[in-house]
Amino acid sequence: MSTTTWGWLVLAFPLAGTIIIGLGHKRLGRGPAGAIGTLAILLAFVCAVGSLISLQDHPEDQRQLVSSLWDYAVTGSIDARLSILIDPLSVFMMLVITGVSTLIHLYSISYMKSDRGNARYFAYLNFFVFSMLVLVTAANFMLLIVGWAFVGAASYLLISFWFRRETATRAGIKAFVINVVGDVGLVLGTFFILRHSGTLDFLGTFRAVDDGAFATHNGALVAGCLLLLVGAFAKSAQIPFHTWLPDAMEGPTPVSSLIHAATMVTAGVYLISRMHPLFEHAPAAANVGAIVGAVTLFVAGTIALVQTDIKRVIAYSTMSQIGYMIMGVSAGAYAAGMFHLLTHAFFKALLFMAAGSIIGAMAGSQSLDKMSGFKRSMPFTFGCFVVGGLALSGVPPFSGFFSKDEILAFVGDRGGWFVALYVVGYVGAFLTGIYTWRMIFRAFFGRPVPEAVELEHGHIAHAEQPTNPANGEVEDTDVGFPGPEHVVAEREIPMKVAMGILALGATFLGVLQIPMVTHVITTFLEPTFEDSKYLHVEPSDGLVWFGMILGTVVALTGIAIAHYIWVRKPGTSAAIQARFKGLHTFLFHKWYFDELIDLLVVRPWSAVGSFARTWFERVIVDGVFVGGATGIVKAGSSAVRALQTGFLRYYAALLLLGGAAVVLYFLIASS
Numbered sequence: 001m002s003t004t005t006w007g008w009l010v011l012a013f014p015l016a017g018t019i020i021i022g023l024g025h026k027r028l029g030r031g032p033a034g035a036i037g038t039l040a041i042l043l044a045f046v047c048a049v050g051s052l053i054s055l056q057d058h059p060e061d062q063r064q065l066v067s068s069l070w071d072y073a074v075t076g077s078i079d080a081r082l083s084i085l086i087d088p089l090s091v092f093m094m095l096v097i098t099g100v101s102t103l104i105h106l107y108s109i110s111y112m113k114s115d116r117g118n119a120r121y122f123a124y125l126n127f128f129v130f131s132m133l134v135l136v137t138a139a140n141f142m143l144l145i146v147g148w149a150f151v152g153a154a155s156y157l158l159i160s161f162w163f164r165r166e167t168a169t170r171a172g173i174k175a176f177v178i179n180v181v182g183d184v185g186l187v188l189g190t191f192f193i194l195r196h197s198g199t200l201d202f203l204g205t206f207r208a209v210d211d212g213a214f215a216t217h218n219g220a221l222v223a224g225c226l227l228l229l230v231g232a233f234a235k236s237a238q239i240p241f242h243t244w245l246p247d248a249m250e251g252p253t254p255v256s257s258l259i260h261a262a263t264m265v266t267a268g269v270y271l272i273s274r275m276h277p278l279f280e281h282a283p284a285a286a287n288v289g290a291i292v293g294a295v296t297l298f299v300a301g302t303i304a305l306v307q308t309d310i311k312r313v314i315a316y317s318t319m320s321q322i323g324y325m326i327m328g329v330s331a332g333a334y335a336a337g338m339f340h341l342l343t344h345a346f347f348k349a350l351l352f353m354a355a356g357s358i359i360g361a362m363a364g365s366q367s368l369d370k371m372s373g374f375k376r377s378m379p380f381t382f383g384c385f386v387v388g389g390l391a392l393s394g395v396p397p398f399s400g401f402f403s404k405d406e407i408l409a410f411v412g413d414r415g416g417w418f419v420a421l422y423v424v425g426y427v428g429a430f431l432t433g434i435y436t437w438r439m440i441f442r443a444f445f446g447r448p449v450p451e452a453v454e455l456e457h458g459h460i461a462h463a464e465q466p467t468n469p470a471n472g473e474v475e476d477t478d479v480g481f482p483g484p485e486h487v488v489a490e491r492e493i494p495m496k497v498a499m500g501i502l503a504l505g506a507t508f509l510g511v512l513q514i515p516m517v518t519h520v521i522t523t524f525l526e527p528t529f530e531d532s533k534y535l536h537v538e539p540s541d542g543l544v545w546f547g548m549i550l551g552t553v554v555a556l557t558g559i560a561i562a563h564y565i566w567v568r569k570p571g572t573s574a575a576i577q578a579r580f581k582g583l584h585t586f587l588f589h590k591w592y593f594d595e596l597i598d599l600l601v602v603r604p605w606s607a608v609g610s611f612a613r614t615w616f617e618r619v620i621v622d623g624v625f626v627g628g629a630t631g632i633v634k635a636g637s638s639a640v641r642a643l644q645t646g647f648l649r650y651y652a653a654l655l656l657l658g659g660a661a662v663v664l665y666f667l668i669a670s671s
Contacts, residue, residue, distance in 0.1 A: 003058070004067030006051035007086040007137055010094050013044040014130035018123050025119035034109035037122030041105050041129055045098035052091050063087055063527040064203060066139045079199055085139035089528040092338060092521075093136035093270055100262035100345045101129045103498040107353050108254040110492035111360070115252075121161060125258065128154035132263040136270055140200040141190040148186055148231065148267070152179040155264055159251040171247035178244045182234020189227030192220050193278065206277040206531070214281065225278050225285035228271060232289070236268030236322045238296045243594050245319060249311040249366075253356030256311055260318040261349035266341055269325040273334050276532055280332070289330030290411075294421040297323030299591060301431030305438070306587045308368045310355050313439050317392060318348060320428055324407050327421060332534030333410035335522040339513045340403035342521070346505035347391035347400055350384055353499050357381040357490070358443060362451050368439065373448030377455040378490055382444050384499045389440050391506040393433045393555045401551060402510035404429065409515070409547045413539035426554055433558020441566040455490070515544045 017040025021033050028036070055063055068083035084090075105125060112121050131154045135147030153176075160172030194200060197208035214221040232238070237245035245265070249256055259265060272279060272289060279286040300319035307313045321344050328337035358374055358381055359366055375382050391400035404425075412422035448456070490496075512520040529535050539547075565572040577584045589595070 001050065001054070002067075003051055003054040003086050004065050004084065006047050006054055007067065007084050007090070007094075008069075009047040010044045010051065010098065011084070011130065011133050011137065013040045013047065014126045014133060016040060017126035018130060021119055021123040021126065025123065028119050031109075031113075033119035033122045034105070034112070037126050038102065038105040038109060040126055041098055041102045044129070044133070045095070045102050048091065048094040048098050051086055052095065055086065055088070055091055060527045061530075066201075066203065068139075072142065079140070079201060079204075080142040081140060081201075082143065083139040083201075084137040084143075085202060086137070087528050088525045089270075089273060089338070090137050092342075092525065093266075094133060096266075096342055096345050097129060097132050097136065097262045100349050100502075101125075101258060103501055104254050104258050104262070104349060104353075106494050107257075107356075107498040108252075110494045111254055111356055112252060117161065121158075121252070124154060124157045124161065125255070128158060128258060128263060132267070135267055139202055141194070141202070141205075142200050144271075145183070145187060145190065148235070149183055151235070151264055151267060152176060152183060155179070155248070155259060158255040158259075159248045161251050161255065165250065167247075168250040171244070171250040175244040175248050178241050179234050182231040182241060185227045185230025185234070189224045189231065192224030192227065196220055202274065209277055209281050210531070218282070221278065222282045222285050225275070225282040226288065228275060228278075229285060229289055229292075232268030232271045232326070233292060234268075235271075236265045236326060237319050238268065238292050238323065238326055239299060240593065240597070242296065242300070242319055243590075243597060246307075246312045246315045246590070249309065249315055253311065253352055253359060256315070257349045257352035257356070260315065260352060261345045265318060265322050266325075266345070269322065269329055269337060269341055272326065272329045273338060276329070276332075276334060276529065279330070280533060286330045286332075290327045290418070290421060293323045293325070293327030293330060294424045295323075296320070297327065297428040298424050298431075301428045301435065302587055303590050304435040305431065306584055309366045310359070310368050310371070310439060310443065311352070311366050313368070313435060314348070314351050314355060317351075317432065317436065318344075320432065321348070321392070321404075323428070324404055324425065327411060327425070328407035331411050331414055331418060331421070332532065332537065333407050334529050334532065334534070335513075335519075335525050336403065336406040336410055338525060339521045340400075340407055342512075343391065343399035343403040343506070343509050346502050346509060347388045347398075350499060350502035350506055351388040351392065353495065353502065354381050354384040354388060357384075357495065357499075361455050368442045371443040371449060372446040373444070373452045374455075375444040377448065377452045378444075380490055380496060380499075384503050385440055385444065387503045387506050389436045392436050393559060394429055394551050395555045395559075396548070396552055397507075397510060399506055399508070399510040401548075401555075402513055402515070405544075405547050405551045406513060406515065408551070409539040409544050410537070412547065413537070413543055426550060429551060430554045430558045433555045434562045437559045437562035438566055441562060445567055446570070515548070516541060 017037050020040075021028065021036055025033065055065075058065070064085065064087040066083055066085050068081045070082055072080040072082055074081065105122070108121070108125065112118055115121060128151070131147055131150030133147075135144060135151055138144040138147055156172045156176040159175050160169050162168045163172075190200070193205060196213050197205045198213070199205055199208065209221070230241075234241040248259060251259075279289070297320040300316045300323065304313050304316035304320070307316060321340070325337045325340050325344070328334075328340065355366075358371065358378065361374065361378065362371060365371075387398070391398040394401045394404045396402075408422055408425045408429075411418050411425065512518060513522065526535065565576070586592070
């Protein structure tokens with residue numbers, strides 16, 4: 001079987017799963033829907049492995065394979081084809097997406113087993129994975145835009161999954177609108193690039209850039225790349241397009257895991273990596289990406305310090321970690337950025353799953369203020385949280401230590417003003433250690449809450465069963481509410497298997513890219529980035545060792561501070577909050593980004609819409625255009641009706657007058 005055939009099959013299985021579950025949801029029970037959805041993604045992962053093996057049979061200079069199903073629109077200036085590009089980068093992304101998504105689907109079988117929308121959930125989840133796979137396998141801008149839009153639509157469906165919750169629907173709409181802004185940026189950026197390159201094909205565009213297509217119009221290339229960054233920032237929740245991500249926690253926890261670990265937010269990192277030939281010819285745009293990534297990782301870290309919703313803390317950590325990746329790939333550290341994408345997928349999915357387990361024990365409550373003492377009652381979840389926390393904090397030998405420090409070493413080696421980004425990166429790492437272990441210490445240490453005590457005695461708290469507001473009866477259909485039961489990983493084998501595999505990956509994946517020892521990721525991705533001037537740039541050994549030592553010290557210091565504040569001296573946090581009340585309020589309100597956007601964007605456009613609806617449409621459109629035209633027609637019809645008297649002599653007189661007017665006109669014209 002050819003390499004590209006494996007690639008098409010990777011797309012086919014999630015699409016088939018979506019269609020089968022979507023069309024047969026009324027006949028399928030909750031169990032079959034989950035099994036079909038999980039099997040579809042597992043088969044896609046098997047095919048991704050097949051494409052990996054097949055790709056290795058090609059010489060390194062021939063590992064960029066394009067396959068087209070049909071020509072959508074091919075003219076003199078447009079070459080839009082339904083085609084995929086199979087190369088090391090796309091195969092890498094396929095493996096990460098399908099591998100982690102399979103585990104999330106497996107986890108979801110237990111987590112969502114009692115939900116009335118179970119079949120709908122797995123149909124959406126399969127569609128989400130399919131959309132992301134379209135995005136990363138696209139061989140041209142047209143299919144990239146299609147996948148980009150599909151991912152936005154799928155995220156809306158899943159974030160708003162429990163659509164009877166107003167907060168969920170509002171969060172879904174917010175995510176959709178902000179991502180549409182990014183979609184517009186991507187489309188406009190594509191237009192700038194197409195105008196000068198003359199092709200939509202990725203490889204053709206890169207050749208055109210190398211041949212000097214933008215030599216005399218470099219400003220157009222910079223503008224095009226900046227617009228591509230708008231799309232990347234919106235999908236990857238980077239400032240100022242980040243406000244949708246924390247609100248997206250309204251969806252089911254496995255959805256949060258999928259969005260943060262394997263799909264949506266990684267799209268921006270992939271886009272910059274895929275478009276690296278463009279960004280290297282437009283360094284000003286690449287520098288903007290690096291700066292925004294650094295700013296985002298710092299801002300998100302500060303906000304996470306004070307959040308009390310356990311899922312929002314993890315969400316802001318995702319923003320921060322994606323900031324590292326965006327900074328890395330924008331600075332030219334492509335292999336390091338993709339390596340961190342891989343390790344992050346494992347430990348972030350693990351953290352969300354562990355959070356879902358403890359949320360289940362809390363009957364749906366996500367507040368850290370209500371959690372305490374789950375260490376003894378949930379030993380498996382606690383162990384997974386510790387592994388994920390160590391990897392996220394960058395403690396050796398866990399995977400996050402190697403991937404994060406490799407990005408920072410490369411950025412520091414660039415020198416100049418990149419040193420400032422290097423410093424910000426380690427400040428962010430310090431904050432990561434604090435907020436990650438604040439979350440762990442608050443949830444698992446201290447005096448057990450009643451839910452933890454009940455769990456120790458074999459009981460699980462249950463959420464209230466939703467009822468029909470009209471008759472008060474218990475609902476038994478898909479009405480957009482969470483199911484009456486919540487489950488914890490301690491009791492469910494599928495959840496424990498998924499979390500166990502992720503914990504192993506979070507622990508040992510670092511061996512793939514140990515500085516000065518192994519370079520598996522760099523070697524594998526080399527054919528994709530062989531045209532990059534940064535391909536063979538390696539930080540000095542001294543900087544690498546310094547970074548590894550500094551990273552370890554920073555992470556352990558952050559953990560020690562968190563331990564002192566929330567374990568050794570329990571009242572310290574309240575004292576700090578009281579002393580720095582203004583700063584705490586500022587950070588708790590997320591730097592007031594939502595309020596600022598509301599003031600500068602939402603309210604002005606709402607006022608414009610209100611003006612257009614209440615005055616312009618009513619007075620101008622209805623009054624002048626519609627009403628005026630109607631008045632003219634009415635007046636004309638009244639005049640015509642007046643002439644329709646039914647008397648023959650009136651008609652003969654009008655005929656004579658008309659004939660006389662025609663004769664008079666020609667007499668005047670001839671003279």
